[in-house]
Structures are given as structure tokens and as C-alpha cells.
Amino acid sequence: MPKSLPITLRVYRRIAAVLAPLAPILIQRRLKQNKEDPARLGERRGLTTAARPVGPLVWIHGASVGEVLAAAALIERLRALNIRILLTSGTVTSAEIVARRFPADIIHQYIPFDSPRFVGRFLDHWRPSLALFIESDLWPNLILSGFARRMPMVLINGRMSPRSFPRWQKMSATIAALLGRFDICLAQSDNDADRFGALGSRNVVVTGNLKLDVAAPPADPAKLERLISVMRGRPVIVASSTHAGEEEILLETHRVLAGFFPSLLTVIVPRHAHRGEAVARMIAATGAQVALRSREELPTALTDIYVADTMGELGLFYRLSQVIFMGGSLVPHGGQNPIEAIKLGASIVHGPHVFNFADVYQTLDGAGGAWQAHSSEQLVKQLGHMLGNEAARSASVEAAEQVVLRLGGALDRTMAALEPYLLQMQLEMGQVDA
Structure with a gap:
């Protein structure tokens, strides 16, 4: 790489190269933690059995589930132009979502570990015509190696949180060397x-947040009807994408609210499904009645908490209640995306830690489309208000829908920004008259 690279990146590249032989040890450790797919370990070292398709190939990279889903509508637009898609991500969960919800012709690969050798194998095999990095998952060797191969790179749905910004300012030369390799940055x-x-x-252009343009998540009609039948007549709160430390607060919230709504059912959907068993054990230890979806259990009339620890069923549970608590916000995780729930007619309650979606929540809260609870006492108050006041609930839902409608349009603006690259690909495919 050029000698102009800051010393931090030069040192990083050397260390990454030296540590490459230790990759099998890291992979084995991640296997034990259920963070790897045993059938696809080679992809972490840039190896694959999948063939590169003929013609232009757009490579889209997102860290995990949220980023991958944010790209769904963009991928559909690109497929409509007969452009093949290579989609990479770093988690088993995101790979499962791609398999469930994306068209079969989307090529999914795990992103290789950020070693020059592994990255080189990956790029030499796939030879992307265009690389789109979603939000802020910036791996130095991927970016530097792509730039060295003259691969056009665009940062889409770019997000730089108030927490990350001052940290990067302390390493200004490092981040500038990475961001400067992108042709354009499309910011939220x-x-x-x-x-x-x-x-x-x-080159920075504001295009908006692609997550505001995502479609509502699907639900299996038969499963939905079955759940509606066993929950019929009960008030329901859905706690979506919860993280460690939140379930205990939600359990106490349920206990208090059940004094006012005796047949209340709280559905807890852990962000990481593998935590379901542990969450259920914690709930059972308090004497509360719990059912676990991964065991194919359904809530009964006696069930207090239903732990929905399965993959790809958020759309199912969002359709069961108009009152949704968005997880990752009572603990300093940064909050989860409320847009899918809003598109299914939900009233949103969240905690104070929503820095990952600060602009969206600020606008929603200001319009009355979402309600913030700073404490466990406020959480009880806000959820109880939404459960017991249909007019307030309807007003909140309408306000949230108006916010999403007003802030939408990122997909069209993103496609417009990518048009020069896409036009070049169409010329190469002979689809546009020169």
C-alpha cells in the first residue's frame, strides 16, 4: 500500500498478516460459541465453492441482521436491472435471515477475517464491479485492498453515532485514510x-435512512391464526429484540401491570435467540408462568410470559399487539429499529439508550409516535397508558406512520446516487444503447 498510509493502518496490516495462521484457533472458539456455520468455515479465509456469475456483480456488505434487512429493497431494485448480487455479512443470524427472506439467486457469503491474505482471496475470486458498504462496518484491509484493485466503493446508509464520532476524531488520520478511499458517502x-x-x-450526500423504506416483515398465516386463537381476548405487550439486563426489568413491569390488567400476556423476543433458555429459566425461578417457543410451546391461559426465541418471526409477533417495547434501549446498547413495528400499526415505547437510531427516535418522540421511559417506573406508566387508552394508542400509531412517511424516500435517493455506476454496468451488459 502507499507509504502515505498512517502508521496505525500500516501496523494493523502487518499484525493482521502475522495473525492469519491463527485463524483456525479463532474459528474453533467461535464454533463453540455458535458464532460460525460449521459447513462454511472456509469463507472466513476467503475460500468458497460458489462460482462467480458471469457479468457485472454488485457486492453489498452489512455487519448483521439490521444492515442486511436495510438493503432488502435496494437489492430488489438492483435485481430488476438484471444485476447479480453478492451479499456478505458477519453473523450466523444474518445468514439465516438471508436464506429465509431473500431470493434464491442472491449469493450470500460470510465476510472473510480482515487479513490481507484472506481478503485478497475473496476479492480475486469475486471481482466485484461495485462495492456497497452499509452504515459503518469498515474493515481496513477490505477497503484498502478494494481500492488497490480500483474497485468502486460507496458507503450507503452511512451512520456515524454521537458516541463513535469523538472516538474516531482521536484517530483522525486513520479514519480519513479509510473514508477517503470511498467514491461517495451516502449519509442517513x-x-x-x-x-x-x-x-x-x-464526497458526502444525504440520502436518508434505508431502514425507513423497508417493507413490513412477513408472517406465516397459519401460525398467526393459531397464536391469535390461544391469545384471544388477552391484552398483549411485545418486547422486541431484548438484551441481557432488560428481561428482568420487563418481568417486574409485567408483574405490576398484571395488577391492573389481570389477563396480561407479555411476549419477550430476545435479540439473540440462543438466550431463550436462560431467559425462560430466570423467569421460572421467580414463580412466573413461562412458555418457550423453541420448544414448540404455546401460551395457555395461565402463561404470564411467552419467550419467543425463534428466528424470523418478529413479523408474527408484531401483528399480535399494538403495544411494542423496543429492546436494546433500557441498557446502553443503542436501541433497535422501530420502523418494521410501526409499519404494522404499533405504538412504540422505548428506553433512554437509543443512540443507534437517535434521529429517528427524536422525530418520533417529538411527534408523539413513540414514548420514552427513563426508568422502570416510567416504563410501567407508559405501557399501561398505551394498553388502557385506545384513543392514545391510535393517535400514537397515526403519528408514527406519518413520521415514517415523511422521512421515507431514501431508496429512491440512493438509487439516483448509484445511477452512474449502474449505467456503466448496463452498458457493459449491452442493455443500454451507447
Whole structure:
């Protein structure tokens, strides 16, 4: 790489190269933690049995489930132009979502470990015509190696949180060397654009948040009807994508609210499904009645908490209640995306830690489309208010839907920004008259 690289990146590249032989040890450790697919371990070292399709290939990379789903509508637009898609991500969960919800012609690969050798294998095999990095999952060797191969790279749905920005400012030369390799940065908001510009992005355009344009998640009709039949007549709260430390608070919230709503059922959907057993054990230890979906259990009239620890069923549970608590917000995780729930007619309650979606929640809260609970006492109050006041619930739902409608349009703006690259691909495919 050029000698102009800052010393941090030069050292990083050397260390990554030296540690490459230790990859099998890391892979085995991650296997034990259920963080790897044993049938696809080679992909972490840039190896694959999948063939590169003929013609232009757009490579889209997102860290995990949220980023992959954010790209769903964009992928559909690209497929409509007869462009083949290579989609990479870093988690088993995201790979399962791709298999469940994306068309069969989408090529999914696990992103290789960020070693020059592994990255080189990956890029030499796939030879992407265009690389789209979603949000802020910036791996130095991927970016530097792609740039060295003259691969056009665009950062889409770019997000730079208020927490990350000052940390990167302390490493300004490092982040500038990475962001400067991108042709263009498509930022979610004016604030994100200002931060990317200050950190060294050469060309920044505000296109909005692609997550506002995602379709509502699907639900199996038969499963939905079955759940509706066993929950019929009961008030239901759905706690979506919860993290460690939140389930205990939600259990106590349920206990208090059940004094006012005696038949209340709380559905807890852990962000990481493998935590379901542990969450259920914690609930059972308090004497509360719990059912676990991964055991194919259904809630009965005596069930207090239903732990929905399965993959790809959020759309099912969002359809069971208009009152949704968005997890990752009572603990400093940064919150989860409320848009899918809103598109299914939900009233949103969340905790104070929503920095991953700060602009969206600020707008929703200001419009009355979401309600923040700063404490466990406020959580009880807000959820109880939504459960017991149909007019307030309807007003909240309508306000949230208006916010999403007003803030939408990122997909069209993103496609417009990518048009020069896509036009070149169509020329190469002979689909556009020169």
C-alpha cells in the first residue's frame, strides 16, 4: 500500500498478516460459541465453492441482521436491472435471515477475517464491479485492498453515532485514510453527513435512512391464526429484540401491570435467540408462568410470559399487539429499529439508550409516535397508558406512520446516487444503447 498510509493502518496490516495462521484457533472458539456455520468455515479465509456469475456483480456488505434487512429493497431494485448480487455479512443470524427472506439467486457469503491474505482471496475470486458498504462496518484491509484493485466503493446508509464520532476524531488520520478511499458517502442525516465530512469523506450526500423504506416483515398465516386463537381476548405487550439486563426489568413491569390488567400476556423476543433458555429459566425461578417457543410451546391461559426465541418471526409477533417495547434501549446498547413495528400499526415505547437510531427516535418522540421511559417506573406508566387508552394508542400509531412517511424516500435517493455506476454496468451488459 502507499507509504502515505498512517502508521496505525500500516501496523494493523502487518499484525493482521502475522495473525492469519491463527485463524483456525479463532474459528474453533467461535464454533463453540455458535458464532460460525460449521459447513462454511472456509469463507472466513476467503475460500468458497460458489462460482462467480458471469457479468457485472454488485457486492453489498452489512455487519448483521439490521444492515442486511436495510438493503432488502435496494437489492430488489438492483435485481430488476438484471444485476447479480453478492451479499456478505458477519453473523450466523444474518445468514439465516438471508436464506429465509431473500431470493434464491442472491449469493450470500460470510465476510472473510480482515487479513490481507484472506481478503485478497475473496476479492480475486469475486471481482466485484461495485462495492456497497452499509452504515459503518469498515474493515481496513477490505477497503484498502478494494481500492488497490480500483474497485468502486460507496458507503450507503452511512451512520456515524454521537458516541463513535469523538472516538474516531482521536484517530483522525486513520479514519480519513479509510473514508477517503470511498467514491461517495451516502449519509442517513445531516448530522451524519457533517460527521463523515469532518472525518475525511471526500464526497458526502444525504440520502436518508434505508431502514425507513423497508417493507413490513412477513408472517406465516397459519401460525398467526393459531397464536391469535390461544391469545384471544388477552391484552398483549411485545418486547422486541431484548438484551441481557432488560428481561428482568420487563418481568417486574409485567408483574405490576398484571395488577391492573389481570389477563396480561407479555411476549419477550430476545435479540439473540440462543438466550431463550436462560431467559425462560430466570423467569421460572421467580414463580412466573413461562412458555418457550423453541420448544414448540404455546401460551395457555395461565402463561404470564411467552419467550419467543425463534428466528424470523418478529413479523408474527408484531401483528399480535399494538403495544411494542423496543429492546436494546433500557441498557446502553443503542436501541433497535422501530420502523418494521410501526409499519404494522404499533405504538412504540422505548428506553433512554437509543443512540443507534437517535434521529429517528427524536422525530418520533417529538411527534408523539413513540414514548420514552427513563426508568422502570416510567416504563410501567407508559405501557399501561398505551394498553388502557385506545384513543392514545391510535393517535400514537397515526403519528408514527406519518413520521415514517415523511422521512421515507431514501431508496429512491440512493438509487439516483448509484445511477452512474449502474449505467456503466448496463452498458457493459449491452442493455443500454451507447
